Amino acid sequence: xxxxxxxxxxxxxxxxxxxxxxxxxxxxxxxxxxxxxxxxxxxxxxxxxxxxxxxxxxxxxxxxxxxxxxxxxxxxxxxxxxxxxxxxxxxxxxxxxxxxxxxxxxxxxxxxxxxxxxxxxxxxxxxxxxxxxxxxxxxxxxxxxxxxxxxxxxxxxxxxxxxxxxxxxxxxxxxxxxxxxxxxxxxxxxxxxxxxxxxxxxxxxxxxxxxxxxxxxxxxxxxxxxxxx
Amino acid sequence: xxxxxxxxxxxxxxxxxxxxxxxxxxxxxxxxxxxxxxxxxxxxxxxxxxxxxxxxxxxxxxxxxxxxxxxxxxxxxxxxxxxxxxxxxxxxxxxxxxxxxxxxxxxxxxxxxxxxxxxxxxxxxxxxxxxxxxxxxxxxxxxxxxxxxxxxxxxxxxxxxxxxxxxxxxxxxxxxxxxxxxxxxxxxxxxxxxxxxxxxxxxxxxxxxxxxxxxxxxxxxxxxxxxxx
DNA sequence: CCTCAAGGATAGTTCAACTATCTTTTCCGT
DNA sequence: ACGGAAAAGATAGTTGAACTATCCTTGAGG
Numbered sequence: 268x269x270x271x272x273x274x275x276x277x278x279x280x281x282x283x284x285x286x287x288x289x290x291x292x293x294x295x296x297x298x299x300x301x302x303x304x305x306x307x308x309x310x311x312x313x314x315x316x317x318x319x320x321x322x323x324x325x326x327x328x329x330x331x332x333x334x335x336x337x338x339x340x341x342x343x344x345x346x347x348x349x350x351x352x353x354x355x356x357x358x359x360x361x362x363x364x365x366x367x368x369x370x371x372x373x374x375x376x377x378x379x380x381x382x383x384x385x386x387x388x389x390x391x392x393x394x395x396x397x398x399x400x401x402x403x404x405x406x407x408x409x410x411x412x413x414x415x416x417x418x419x420x421x422x423x424x425x426x427x428x429x430x431x432x433x434x435x436x437x438x439x440x441x442x443x444x445x446x447x448x449x450x451x452x453x454x455x456x457x458x459x460x461x462x463x464x465x466x467x468x469x470x471x472x473x474x475x476x477x478x479x480x481x482x483x484x485x486x487x488x489x490x491x492x493x494x495x496x
Numbered sequence: 497x498x499x500x501x502x503x504x505x506x507x508x509x510x511x512x513x514x515x516x517x518x519x520x521x522x523x524x525x526x527x528x529x530x531x532x533x534x535x536x537x538x539x540x541x542x543x544x545x546x547x548x549x550x551x552x553x554x555x556x557x558x559x560x561x562x563x564x565x566x567x568x569x570x571x572x573x574x575x576x577x578x579x580x581x582x583x584x585x586x587x588x589x590x591x592x593x594x595x596x597x598x599x600x601x602x603x604x605x606x607x608x609x610x611x612x613x614x615x616x617x618x619x620x621x622x623x624x625x626x627x628x629x630x631x632x633x634x635x636x637x638x639x640x641x642x643x644x645x646x647x648x649x650x651x652x653x654x655x656x657x658x659x660x661x662x663x664x665x666x667x668x669x670x671x672x673x674x675x676x677x678x679x680x681x682x683x684x685x686x687x688x689x690x691x692x693x694x695x696x697x698x699x700x701x702x703x704x705x706x707x708x709x710x711x712x713x714x715x716x717x718x719x720x721x722x723x724x725x
Numbered sequence: 726c727c728t729c730a731a732g733g734a735t736a737g738t739t740c741a742a743c744t745a746t747c748t749t750t751t752c753c754g755t
Numbered sequence: 756a757c758g759g760a761a762a763a764g765a766t767a768g769t770t771g772a773a774c775t776a777t778c779c780t781t782g783a784g785g
Contacts, residue, residue: 270762282744285764290742302750302763312640319636321742325554325587328742346707353696358554358689384697390708391700397693404689407548411541411682416690422662423694426655431698433651435706453640455696460587460633461645462695463688464626465652467582468618469660470684471626475619477664478575499731511775514733519773531732531781550773557773 270296273306277314284314291332292317294339316449324456330357338448345444349451354396356455360403376415377402383420434458499525502535506543513543520561521546523568545678553685559586567677574673578680583625585684589632605644606631612649663687 274281287293293313296304313335320331337343337351363369380401384391391397405415416423434454441447503510516522522542525533542564549560566572566580592599609630613620620626634644645652663683670676 280744281762283742286743289764298763300751302761303752304763315640319640323633323636346703350700350703353699356696358692389697389701390704391697395697395700397697397700400689400693404552404686404693407552408682408686411544411548411678411686413679413682416687419662420694423659423691424698426659427691427695427698428701430652430655431695431702433648435699435702439706449640450642453637453642455699457633457637457640458645459692459695460629462652462656462691463587464629464633465649466656466660466688466691467585467684468613468620468624468626469653469656470582470664471579471620471624472618472657473660473664474575474579477668479619509775510731512773515774518733527732529782532783533732 268306269303270306273310273314276311277318279314279318287314287317287328290328292328292335312449316453319453320456323460324357326357326456330355330359334452338445338452345447348444348448349438350392352448352451353455356452358400359396360399362399373402373406376406380405380417380420383417384424387421387424389424430462497535498532499535502539502543505540506547508543508547516543516546516557519557521557521564541678545682548682549685552689553586555586555685559584559588563681567674567681574676577673577677578667579621581677581680582684585681587629588625589628591628602631602635605635609634609646609649612646613653616650616653618653659691 268276270281270284274284277284279287284293288295293310296306296310299305317331317335320326320334321328326334334352334355337355338348340348343351363373377398381393381398405417409415438447438450438454441450497505499510499513503513506513508516513522517524522539525535525539528534546560546564549555549563550557555563563581563584566584567577569577572580592602606627610622610627634646638644667676667679667683670679
């Protein structure tokens with residue numbers, strides 16, 4: 268198929284597809300002649316994935332490009348490609364420079380968090396960006412005057428582990444590496460909002476339970492919150 | 497204190513503080529004379545919260561303004577103000593228009609998700625934005641050709657519930673409403689990245705365990721992933 | 726009284742993510 | 756064979772968000 272049909276099939280404008288091609292988010296079509304290229308189902312699929320990463324996943328074009336570049340690079344092992352793709356997914360966080368006065372506190376907190384998780388028997392790379400995310404969040408909470416929830420990590424970590432195991436077994440089913448990587452990216456990016464939304468709904472449930480009493484079954488109806496639009 | 501000192505204390509430039517004042521993210525100082533206003537500790541505190549919402553929480557200026565506007569509005573009950581503040585936190589999601597052809601599928605999926613959670617006994621408002629987030633994510637997964645994890649909601653939901661309960665009990669300790677609201681916003685926005693980071697680290701652990709064998713204690717070292725910088 | 730700076734208004738900047746235009750070339754129908 | 760619609764590609768323009776810099780009025784301190 269040509270550009271126009273790719274656009275129709277994917278719901279993305281021709282101009283935007285050209286933009287994604289320029290940015291390296293989707294591979295070029297195979298040039299069937301000097302001024303004509305052919306696109307296939309993989310392009311449609313990739314385009315949909317890109318749109319999901321950008322809109323639902325909230326990723327930037329640059330982040331999406333980096334992730335997909337690694338995912339497409341055959342120069343790594345399966346384990347590496349899956350791991351690297353995951354490493355490059357957002358959020359990324361800015362670490363204070365070594366000469367920054369805040370760096371000492373940063374390093375101390377990061378080491379503490381790392382030790383806490385290692386004490387749970389978790390194995391992960393020392394440079395895992397997740398450690399930086401944890402450090403930044405905890406330090407920011409502290410700056411706002413709240414207790415560091417490092418001591419609650421056990422609870423959070425134990426809640427996440429069975430989820431990760433179930434998801435991993437799902438992904439392991441994909442034998443073709445390209446499919447496994449796409450599944451990793453898709454699940455990582457699209458299940459995150461699901462988890463967060465469920466946490467918020469759980470908060471609402473806990474709150475409603477305390478507010479309206481423990482009687483079950485009935486819902487709060489339209490009482491507790493006016494429309495926030 | 498005056499603007500210059502507020503800037504020094506908070507680490508935010510004078511120009512940016514003026515911008516936030518214009519946008520209604522922080523309340524104006526009390527005018528001590530026609531051309532001079534006085535700021536206090538609450539302004540420093542609010543400014544730090546705003547910066548956390550924008551940088552760590554990834555919120556837009558408009559979203560932060562809406563949340564804080566409700567949080568500051570005394571015309572609601574405690575339950576309402578906490579609930580509304582939470583409702584207005586991101587992510588927000590675009591719902592297809594009623595005349596959109598995709599609307600029927602949207603409504604059906606949303607009803608299914610809602611029923612699934614209600615079956616767990618959860619109580620929440622029918623217009624909870626979390627339901628829209630769930631719907632959008634599940635539909636996007638389906639469009640990419642993946643199974644809808646609606647049947648896995650039970651697992652996810654059961655993992656989130658004890659977390660939400662523990663967090664809620666923490667927030668309930670704040671008797672002053674303003675403090676409770678600030679804590680709600682801070683915990684909601686800043687613990688989300690913590691949960692997601694832990695999920696990713698758990699994925700890495702599961703992967704490493706399968707890849708390097710179940711031997712415990714030793715970590716993967718620098719082997720599995722080169723630096724993705 | 727005079728100056729320097731705070732506050733406020735307004736306009737300009739930067740960046741990301743498109744979007745539109747222009748040019749060259751090619752395919753397709755006649 | 757030929758003329759025009761249309762594809763590729765390059766380049767420039769647009770939009771919106773989040774600042775940032777400038778200007779101007781006024782007011783407090785010396």
